[in-house]
Amino acid sequence: MTPQLPGLLDAEAIRKDFPVLDRLVHDGKKLVYLDNAATSQKPRQVLDALSEYYERYNANVHRGVHTLAEEATALYEGARDKIAAFINAPSRDEVIFTKNASESLNLVANMLGWADEPYRVDSDTEIVITEMEHHSNIVPWQLLSQRTGAKLKWFGLTDDGRLDLSDIEQVITEKTKIVSFTLVSNILGTVNPVEALVRRAQEVGALVLIDASQAAPHMVLDVQALQADFVAFTGHKMLGPTGIGVLWGRQELLEDLPPFLGGGEMIETVSMHESTYAPAPHKFEAGTPPIAQAVGLGAAVDYLSAIGMDRIAAHEHAITEYALRRLKEVPGLKIIGPDTPEGRGSAISFTLGDIHPHDVGQVLDEQGIAVRVGHHCARPVCLRYGIPATTRASFYLYSTPAEVDALVEGLEHVRNFFG
């Protein structure tokens, strides 16, 4: 029997809100969805908010004087208020809607590339990231580095899956303009030491961008407590729709930094000869925004907040602890990343003897168990640990200990199959 763990939410009640969790796959197998780090499922409340928006209020936002346009604008801007409250932003005007976390990260890289002093990234300056970043927090900086001549540096990893900060003074220096790192690793699960990184960045006057894509869905996110300059995350991993991301940035930076995409909505006034730009956040939102998706994300944070991010974190902590314990019982299984529940999130990567992750994933799928296999858009981590890929199980508020048990049983089956 599956144990009752302390701190668990009433996942059975929560699961009723998620239609897809009733899906049967492969001729009647119950879906065990353990791919939450890739994307989360959506509760009925979010789907209803989307439908209601399209069925009653749909119009383009801003500047309309008709009823629907005013209602749609109120809903869209109301979603901004909700997100601002959810991340404890000092001002709603610091919340920029993008299409995903990747755009948010690229937006900062591009703002800095086109900025004036003191923010400008150029060939005399340095950019700092880490070896455990998602490709979306690597490639934008590689591009910026190639295009400006700035030097790209990074923190390496320890054998147990944590940032190696032993050379922090050499990595972050007076030349550093920006330090960008993930709060929680999507492949290793590691929670990174924000304070140490922010302190050092502030010492040298560098800006800090935190990729909170794997944090916002799972824990209390307080942008003021983080003391970062920018925080990026993505809607689809936190019960929201696809097609929406968020960039939070400090107001004075958003005022000073140049726009990225040009177009409707982001302007103050346009003539053929020159244009002036609207104040943030609009300055960074060119074109018709993801209106319905913002409304959906607003409904998602309402849902999360009603349960409580601290309780969600406790639930996942309990599940993760249990999962780590059970997984260690599987012969030949090796955890890639921290193998204790402290200082880690709920994504667990592992290898299983020399059975290739593709085979692990496929055989699990035949039993209805959805995990992700591959390099999880963090290939440098695989290179670092000398493995071609991992299998990753990742949990969320609707995950249950019984699903952990199903995974462990499934892995036994994989072992027998290829044994």
Next chain:
Amino acid sequence: MTPQLPGLLDAEAIRKDFPVLDRLVHDGKKLVYLDNAATSQKPRQVLDALSEYYERYNANVHRGVHTLAEEATALYEGARDKIAAFINAPSRDEVIFTKNASESLNLVANMLGWADEPYRVDSDTEIVITEMEHHSNIVPWQLLSQRTGAKLKWFGLTDDGRLDLSDIEQVITEKTKIVSFTLVSNILGTVNPVEALVRRAQEVGALVLIDASQAAPHMVLDVQALQADFVAFTGHKMLGPTGIGVLWGRQELLEDLPPFLGGGEMIETVSMHESTYAPAPHKFEAGTPPIAQAVGLGAAVDYLSAIGMDRIAAHEHAITEYALRRLKEVPGLKIIGPDTPEGRGSAISFTLGDIHPHDVGQVLDEQGIAVRVGHHCARPVCLRYGIPATTRASFYLYSTPAEVDALVEGLEHVRNFFG
């Protein structure tokens, strides 16, 4: 009684598919939605496709080996096939999903800014647009011009709202690298002479980008017939969801041109030292794409195609002809843009004596009639004609002659009110 016009669709039947059209506003007034150039309403078929996606298939796309990931990928890539067929693209790999038309346009501007020869836009080269562009096809080029030193030139307008091509040889020259113009003006309604512009661009070896945001929803769009190099449009104006746009580009250009946003999905292989990029279209789709929105847009083009774009165009032509005739009966009303139905789309801008468009729009709204007022993100057109703003009524496949009548009556009321 409202006349039966030749070419009309059975709009009453069509309207049943659009839940929002049953909305009552201002204590029971029937909604008369004439703001289609800003955004279209969505049929139940599109909303059902969205819900079904989230309720049964939702997963992150590409590289997953589990059932949902494979199904979601098939749906997302299937949507690409549908769009490719809808615009008669030679290859599905030429269809890039973006967040809106504005991103599509910015994407081209940025590709050219970072490109190698022969595409590179720099201080020795020129960019050509027109005075009737939407801000989203002006500001990206102003930014590119400021950032590269390239010269920005444009075609002016004739008094009757058409492009003045009399100086085409002076405007498009050997120095021109890119000619970007709208196929249909969102403010004037004008349909532009693609052939003349493309011919001259080809003569001098310049690339051509066509902004088809106001064309794709309303007429047959055949990218091969247009002979352009890039075509941009947006989902929300053509029955699709917000949060999705399209850029079509010729395959060899997409191969040669550099990426724009960096991140997951757009790479082939990543190390900390360097990355290589996936082939198009993925090269230009960084991060988790607008999966549900692509599926929704696929359902939208299915809906449009089932009716037939030629029949939709005929319907709108009939409505536009009728609307122009009726509007001319309103004393003091002046049409801004072509005032005959030939060579124009179904967006009609006008002024009404010296009653400010804001007042026109507000009083119409009180009668349930939704029009847009302002500069419609095409302020240079207002400057050109010396007016602060216009009122714009714009039609679509569900518009009826009775709605035109309601507009005309509404305008009478406006005149009395402020008379």
Next chain:
Amino acid sequence: MYQEVILDHYKNPHGRGLRDGDVEVHHVNPTCGDEITLRVKLDGTSIQDISYEGQGCSISQASASVLNELLVGRQVDEAVKVQEVFLELMQSKGKLEPDDAMEDVLEDAVAFAGVSKYPARVKCALLSWMAWKDATAQALGDGAVRESA
């Protein structure tokens, strides 16, 4: 939102036209193109005249007329208080029901209460008031009026 009072001011504006003044300002609402040119003439701290010319919607036109009617002849500090109450009303998003005290201060300007429900129009109503505040601050040559914003 189109109260009779607003329409009256729109059709028969008070004090419209540019006359002699100490300071002239030109304000624009970039999102809708409304414009106003406004001059203030002070006699010490007493408002002798507010003259203006502009183009825009009925709300912005009527609001300038009300402004003229309400503030000309007052002391600047009194006028600033009126402006503050008007600003409060306009920013209330339709949630503020003007009471008798407010009506005493704002007179005809309470008719704009309904406009505050329409975010797109609030700026129209405020255009002339912001222009006046700016011009007055310049005329006094100090930050006193600015500060109380």
Next chain:
Amino acid sequence: MYQEVILDHYKNPHGRGLRDGDVEVHHVNPTCGDEITLRVKLDGTSIQDISYEGQGCSISQASASVLNELLVGRQVDEAVKVQEVFLELMQSKGKLEPDDAMEDVLEDAVAFAGVSKYPARVKCALLSWMAWKDATAQALGDGAVRESA
């Protein structure tokens, strides 16, 4: 998709290990990290040996084993035909039901028919075959094999 035949080849691969050859190639599937190093040894146009080493999933490993079993000892032009039929099967998205004629050509390789339903895995199955084609073309020093791709 994991037919007995595939598992057998995975567990007991034919001809695995690198031996003497005329040409060596190294192919990688960047999306999943599967790798193969492969050598061909020709005697004129007859395939004397295909030796290989690599890492990857059961599909890519088993497919290399089947390749070795099927092609060693054949004439290159015959082998190319086998390769073309295998490619056709793998690109069929599960819609092609192998008939007797195809079974005659592909022997054990028909077991991969089920893999063609899984787009993510098709590249795994083709990795060794593409490497072989490349190596053979190099060994022959001409475009003959390439052309028939």
